[in-house]
Amino acid sequence: MTHQQIRGVYSAATTPLNADNTPDLGLFTGHCQRLLKEGCHGVALLGTTGEANSFSSAERRQILEAALKSGLSGDQLMPGTGVAAIPETIELTRHALSVGVSRVVMLPPFYYKGVSDDGLFAAYAQIIETIADDRLRVVLYHIPQVSGVPLTLPLIGRLIKAFPHTVVGIKDSAGDFANMQALVTAFPGFSVLAGADPLLLPLIKAGGAGCITATSNLVADSLRIVYDHANDQARAADVEAAQVRINAYRSLSNSYVQIPTIKAMVGLKTGIASWARPRPPLMALSAAEHADLATKFAQLP
Amino acid sequence: MTHQQIRGVYSAATTPLNADNTPDLGLFTGHCQRLLKEGCHGVALLGTTGEANSFSSAERRQILEAALKSGLSGDQLMPGTGVAAIPETIELTRHALSVGVSRVVMLPPFYYKGVSDDGLFAAYAQIIETIADDRLRVVLYHIPQVSGVPLTLPLIGRLIKAFPHTVVGIKDSAGDFANMQALVTAFPGFSVLAGADPLLLPLIKAGGAGCITATSNLVADSLRIVYDHANDQARAADVEAAQVRINAYRSLSNSYVQIPTIKAMVGLKTGIASWARPRPPLMALSAAEHADLATKFAQLP
Numbered sequence: 001m002t003h004q005q006i007r008g009v010y011s012a013a014t015t016p017l018n019a020d021n022t023p024d025l026g027l028f029t030g031h032c033q034r035l036l037k038e039g040c041h042g043v044a045l046l047g048t049t050g051e052a053n054s055f056s057s058a059e060r061r062q063i064l065e066a067a068l069k070s071g072l073s074g075d076q077l078m079p080g081t082g083v084a085a086i087p088e089t090i091e092l093t094r095h096a097l098s099v100g101v102s103r104v105v106m107l108p109p110f111y112y113k114g115v116s117d118d119g120l121f122a123a124y125a126q127i128i129e130t131i132a133d134d135r136l137r138v139v140l141y142h143i144p145q146v147s148g149v150p151l152t153l154p155l156i157g158r159l160i161k162a163f164p165h166t167v168v169g170i171k172d173s174a175g176d177f178a179n180m181q182a183l184v185t186a187f188p189g190f191s192v193l194a195g196a197d198p199l200l201l202p203l204i205k206a207g208g209a210g211c212i213t214a215t216s217n218l219v220a221d222s223l224r225i226v227y228d229h230a231n232d233q234a235r236a237a238d239v240e241a242a243q244v245r246i247n248a249y250r251s252l253s254n255s256y257v258q259i260p261t262i263k264a265m266v267g268l269k270t271g272i273a274s275w276a277r278p279r280p281p282l283m284a285l286s287a288a289e290h291a292d293l294a295t296k297f298a299q300l301p
Numbered sequence: 302m303t304h305q306q307i308r309g310v311y312s313a314a315t316t317p318l319n320a321d322n323t324p325d326l327g328l329f330t331g332h333c334q335r336l337l338k339e340g341c342h343g344v345a346l347l348g349t350t351g352e353a354n355s356f357s358s359a360e361r362r363q364i365l366e367a368a369l370k371s372g373l374s375g376d377q378l379m380p381g382t383g384v385a386a387i388p389e390t391i392e393l394t395r396h397a398l399s400v401g402v403s404r405v406v407m408l409p410p411f412y413y414k415g416v417s418d419d420g421l422f423a424a425y426a427q428i429i430e431t432i433a434d435d436r437l438r439v440v441l442y443h444i445p446q447v448s449g450v451p452l453t454l455p456l457i458g459r460l461i462k463a464f465p466h467t468v469v470g471i472k473d474s475a476g477d478f479a480n481m482q483a484l485v486t487a488f489p490g491f492s493v494l495a496g497a498d499p500l501l502l503p504l505i506k507a508g509g510a511g512c513i514t515a516t517s518n519l520v521a522d523s524l525r526i527v528y529d530h531a532n533d534q535a536r537a538a539d540v541e542a543a544q545v546r547i548n549a550y551r552s553l554s555n556s557y558v559q560i561p562t563i564k565a566m567v568g569l570k571t572g573i574a575s576w577a578r579p580r581p582p583l584m585a586l587s588a589a590e591h592a593d594l595a596t597k598f599a600q601l602p
Contacts, residue, residue: 021427053412056388057358084385086581087357109582110412111354113447116558119582126322126581146414148449149582257417280387280427281410281420281450 004209005137005168006103006191008041009200009223010078011216012049014263015063017277023055023063027272029070031217036076039224040216043072044105046080048146048173049214049259054279057088061095074100078212082107082141086123090130102135105171105212110147117155121162128163136166139212143173143195150174153186160187171195171212181206197223197250201243204230214262215250218269222246245301252296256289257282264290268297305510306438306469307404307492309342310501310524311379312517313350315564316364318578324356324364328573330371332518337377340525341517344373345406347381349447349474350515350560355580358389362396375401379513383408383442387424391431403436406472406513411448418456422463429464437467440513444474444496451475454487461488472496472513482507498524498551502544505531515563516551519570523547546602553597557590558583565591569598 013032016024032043045067046052046060055063064079081092081104089106096104106127108120128138140159144150151170159167172180173195180199183192184207191209194200200211200223216223222242229235253261260278264285267275276284285293314333317325333344346368347353347361356364365380382393382405390407397405407428409421429439441460445451452471460468473481474496481500484493485508492510495501501512501524517524523543530536554562561579565586568576577585586594 048412053385054387054410056386056392059386059388084354085357085360086355087360091357109355111349111447112560112582113449115582116584119584122584123581146412148414259413280424281413281416283417283420283423 003189004191006139006193006209008210009039009216009220009227010042010044010193010210010212011035011040011220012047012212012214013043013045014217014259014266014275015046015050015055016263016275017279019274021277021279023059024274025063025066027274028063029066031266032067032072033070035216035220036072038220040220041210042076042078043067044078044080044171044212047105047212048143049217049262050080051259051279051282052080053083054282057083057092060092064096064101065099068099068101074102077101078103078105078139080105080107080141084109084111086126089127093127093131093136097131097133097135103137103139105139105141107141107143107147108149108151110149113148115149117152117158120149120151120155121158124159124167125162128166134165137168138163138166139169139171139191139193140167141171141173143171145174153182156183157186160190169193169209175199177202180208184208197246198243201226201230201239214258215246215253217262217266218249219246248300252293252300255293255296256285260284261293264293265297268294304490305492307440307494307510309511310340310517310521310528311343311345311494311511311513312336312341312521313348313513313515314344314346315518315560315567315576316347316351316356317564317576318580320575322578322580324360325575326364326367328575329364330367330373332567333368333373334371336517336521337373339521341521342511343377343379344368345379345381345472345513348406348513349444350518350563351381352560352580352583353381354384355583358393361393365397365402366400369400369402375403378402379404379406379440381406381408381442385410385412387427390428394428394432394437398432398434398436404438404440406440406442408442408444408448409450409452411450414449416450418453418459421450421452421456422459425460425468426463429467435466438469439464439467440470440472440492440494441468442472442474444472446475454483457484458487461491470494470510476500478503481509485509498547499544502527502531502540515559516547516554518563518567519550520547549601553594553601556594556597557586561585562594565594566598569595
């Protein structure tokens with residue numbers, strides 16, 4: 001297999017908030033440090049789970065800079081920089097590069113739906129050509145159930161061909177394993193990263209590169225076991241136990257609206273209740289939901 | 302009927318671009334002037350047709366300021382200010398107020414899908430309460446086929462009740478006349494504005510307030526005839542002829558992707574070819590499409 005530039009377990013880190021809805025930078029950077037300690041290769045901050053598109057460009061820059069200031073290296077960070085307007089995607093990506101972060105996860109422009117592959121190619125091309133920085137590494141972001149804008153195989157192929165040193169991977173969060181397999185087969189050396197935790201194991205066995213997932217906020221250690229030993233028969237029992245744990249956490253996180261539920265679970269794990277706050281339009285769990293979640297959380301493996 | 306604060310024919314003005322994809326401010330402001338001369342009560346700039354979400358916040362402020370500088374009054378302008386991140390919606394809305402524009406069309410935060418009415422209420426409430434300006438008048442924006450985030454009747458009712466002086470209308474672009482009728486019936490005095498040109502006539506007859514539409518970029522005069530005389534039997538023939546013309550333009554604009562097609566048609570109407578440029582992810586019509594459009598455009602009533 002050709003060399004994949006981006007490999008490993010990346011956490012789609014959630015972003016805690018202060019009581020006034022501003023990002024709680026201290027709690028966030030401590031969380032990032034813990035994720036690395038628990039086994040993550042890096043932190044994919046400011047993604048869908050991180051509520052990135054609910055933050056202003058200024059807040060996004062502030063969050064990334066806080067992570068660097070807290071001691072994480074640029075190589076350990078992979079922020080989301082794709083927004084609806086191309087000039088702001090360019091600005092956020094340039095900012096990341098300016099502070100030593102060269103790998104970004106990039107949504108397509110997501111306001112208009114049903115746009116053509118030509119239009120999406122033109123958008124990514126304009127972003128990459130305007131930035132014109134050899135250091136830049138782009139992980140495409142396929143999450144059609146949220147963005148409303150799927151990235152097709154022909155489009156991805158065109159982007160890899162046009163920008164082989166820049167377009168190096170994809171986060172596939174559609175939850176369709178067949179699509180991930182097709183990507184691995186079609187584009188050797190391209191980093192296919194699972195966006196859904198339970199699919200890390202089959203994806204690694206199929207030649208994929210790793211994951212960027214939400215449940216890693218809770219079970220990074222188990223994801224790391226799966227990543228490291230997926231193909232190691234001697235560790236099959238450990239991998240199976242890790243997979244059971246990943247699936248249990250993932251399943252519980254889907255009991256209610258996923259992102260607030262993940263945040264509430266991080267609150268239960270750490271004992272810090274303020275974790276449970278999301279920013280509108282997402283809403284915190286109700287008291288009854290939270291009580292039910294706490295009971296079930298205590299029973300997780 | 303209770304007094305509707307916003308009434309009339311508003312154009313969802315398209316935004317022309319220079320060759321480098323920046324907004325062509327001179328062409329845009331001239332277009333706005335012409336729209337008023339042709340019969341529009343005002344210009345609803347920076348909406349979906351105006352590609353607002355493809356422009357940065359800085360570009361949006363620049364476009365609004367250019368319209369004012371060209372001589373349009375604050376009362377004649379109704380910009381879109383709703384983006385995915387609440388702090389930036391607040392910033393754009395405050396900017397509008399700061400330059401004398403008090404009426405804005407506001408999308409809900411549109412990245413997350415399937416969000417609750419509670420979450421959308423909290424988002425709008427946070428925006429309105431943070432801005433805390435008695436002058437503000439908000440037109441909600443219901444365009445689920447693009448935003449992916451529908452605004453339900455119960456949500457709209459809660460917003461009107463909580464902010465009766467501020468939440469004064471809705472642009473309903475879903476194309477479902479039954480929903481517009483339900484809004485008119487449920488909320489007397491609330492300005493229901495059609496987002497689809499052919500529905501202005503039945504909406505005015507049903508007690509609606511007017512329209513904010515794309516085809517007004519081409520046939521504002523006909524929309525004004527419909528608006529002024531919808532209930533005037535003596536002008537029935539004029540209204541019918543206007544409606545035929547509106548429908549013909551609207552129908553042709555749907556031959557290809559609508560926004561680039563509207564832009565190409567404005568180019569054909571004015572003889573200025575650069576109108577045809579959209580910003581990615583939207584793409585200009587192909588040469589063959591444009592030739593076909595030009596032939597059909599020449600045959601319009």
